[in-house]
Amino acid sequence: MTEANIRLECLRPALRWQQPTGEEIREVLRIAGFTGGAAAKALGLGTMGDRTVRRWIGEETAIPYAEWALLCDFAGLGTIWKDT
Secondary structure (H helix, E strand, O other): OOOOOOOHHHOOOHHHOOOOOHHHHHHHHHHHOOOHHHHHHHHOOOOOHHHHHHHHHOOOOOOOHHHHHHHHHHOOOOOOOOOO
8 A cells, every 4th residue: 555545556547447445535535635525526426426425435336437536636646547
């Protein structure tokens, strides 16, 4: 894990990406300064978006790569969709 407790495999372009755990999602939200509701608004998830974020954190539903990549960018972890 990185010092932010996020595995490097979760910070890669989509073809080599591994799904983050609920704890890793929670950590990215913390770093970004987002509540679940704020993350939902930033991602344009709609009126029930905070529930969607809770499902990602609870590992009931897998977070889509695009939303994860945007959250990582909001958290200052870089543009993980680009090979660097």
